[in-house]
Amino acid sequence: MSCSASENITALARDAVLYTLPLFEMARVRAAMCPRRDDSGQFAGDSPDSTLGWVNQLVRGRQLLGPQNREVVTPNNDTLYLSTWLDVGDEPLVLEVPDTAARYYVLGLLDFYTNPFESIGTRTTGNGARRFLLYYGDVAPPADDDLTPIACPTRDVWLIGRLLVDGMDDLAAARALQDRFVLKTLSGHPAARRFDVGMARRAALGDPRLYAAVVNAALVRNPPPAAESAVVAQYAAVGIGANIDVSVLEAPKLAALGSALDQVIGELGAPQPSALGGGWFLPVEVGASFGDDYLTRAHVSRNYIGALGVEEAMYVTADCDSEGRPLDGRYTYELSFPPDGIPQAQAFWSITMYDKTSCMLVDNVIDRYSIGDRSPQLRYDEHGLSLRLSAAPPVDASTRSNWLPAPDGLFYIMLRIYIPSAAHLEQRFHYPPIRRVQPQEGGVRTDQNSMAS
Structure with a gap:
């Protein structure tokens, strides 16, 4: 292969x-999250290693997420999740939503893109x-004023819902509301059915043959938009395309x-420029589509x-301080909002701490993973x-009410602003x-033994 041809393939x-x-x-996330049992307790597969799961079945997260929940990166700690992986290719599905009163x-x-x-x-x-009708392809929605039709661009769809929880005392009411969301077929039958997710539940990114197999299977079920089909056709030269063995x-x-894969993973993990100043950037600014x-x-x-989408939620993020240095839990940082500069959200705002390596919530002995407008301990002056x-x-105990624990290493924070x-x-x-506080503050480490002392 010539040098030019090699560069082209690369x-x-x-x-x-x-x-x-x-x-x-x-x-990958569908494989990790697709429930193995349906609502009656029946397993989709016949062994723990089976790749069968249930789609079109609402999964109700009953607890606010913590460090032990590792299915999805950068999760929030403010809402109960309500999710399902949908297959709307065989027939339309009806989603019934209850009256949620004043709850966001x-x-x-x-x-699938x-x-x-x-x-x-x-x-x-x-x-x-x-009531909403979710459909795919050239299905003609029924003439029913009680059903709001929603056309899905791909056969496979992820519905990921969030119900705001106002503290632990509000959990029971939020759970009761979760139970009133219903998914069924257009004919009124339960929508859940078995589906082969096609990969191990803990599969990692890196193996090129697995990558090609998973992506090619997804392209069969979810073809790209017609305007992008010629672009995708070129990728057959590197083994990517529907029906490629x-x-x-x-x-x-x-x-x-x-x-x-190695190159892209490295690029996507690099620190982002502080486009908003002070260490902050906006990683997600999309409406209904990323386009090209x-x-x-x-x-x-x-x-x-x-x-x-950005009109629903903004995810303002920082992984460096105001001087451009990576955020590191071995140092102390101060973040000060002036009285007229508190985040402006019609629903809620919060700041959540994440480990930079895993993109997960940070374990700590005070079980504080986020801080925001509903944090009862916050002190304003x-x-x-x-x-x-x-x-x-x-060191100053009076400031601990406004302390967000970090890992003993690199981290990033996310300011969520809903509506x-x-x-x-x-x-x-x-x-x-x-701002990094200088000199570095001392203090007791957040491991269990030292906190107990």
Whole structure:
């Protein structure tokens, strides 16, 4: 192979991975999250290693997520999740939503390329009881004024819902409301059915043959938009395409895919520039579709899968301080919102701590994973709201109510703003700089033994 041909294959493999990474990540998360049992307790498969699960079955998360929940990266700690993996290819599905009164909720619908093509909830459809018809392809929705039709761009869809919880005392009421969401077929029967997720539940990104197999199967079920079919057709040269048999892929193609996977994973994990100043950036700024911005789509699928459209939620993130240094829990950081500079959200706002390596919530002995407008312990003063971020608790006990524990290493934080104001959407809001406190504060480590002493 000539040098020029090798360079072309290398570039093409990278483009193929960037385009198709959302398909792999959606398949990976579906494999991890698809329930093994239906509501009656029946297993989909006949062994613990079976790749069969149940689709079209609502899964109700009964607890606010913590470090032990590792299925989805960068999860929130503010809402109960309500989710299901949908197959709308055989027949339309009916989703019944109850009256949620004053409680904020949203049901985000993502196609298999991670485009947040539609949302149901407080902001878009209101809090009253509604019925929605989810369909795919050239299905003619029935003439029924009681059903709101929603066309799905792909056969496979992820419905990921969030119901706001106002503290632990509110959990029982939120759980009762979860039970009133119903999914059924158009004919009125239970919608749940067996489905082969096609990969192990703990499969990791990296094996090029597995990657090609998963992506190619997804392309069969979820073809790209017609306008992008010619782009995707080029990827056959590196083993990516519907109906390509990966068992006979030549070594050069596998090597090119493997190198591209390593390269892209590295690129997508690199610190982001502080476009908003002070260490902050906005990793997800999408409406109903990423369009042809495949790089951003891949970045979001790898690091923030399940993100909603920007008008529903903004995910303002920081992994560096105001001087551009990576955030590290071995140091102490201060974050101060002035009285007129508190985040402006019609639903709620919160700041959540994540381990940089795993993209998961950070275990700590005070079980505090986020802090926000519903945190009862927060202390405001005439200067506004000042927060401390560190692995060690503040020396000054009076500031510990506003302390968000960090890991003993690299971390990032995310400021979630649900139903953000125009000041946020138009990027007129000033995000306070994340300042490293000098000298580094001392303090007791957050391990169990030292805290107990």
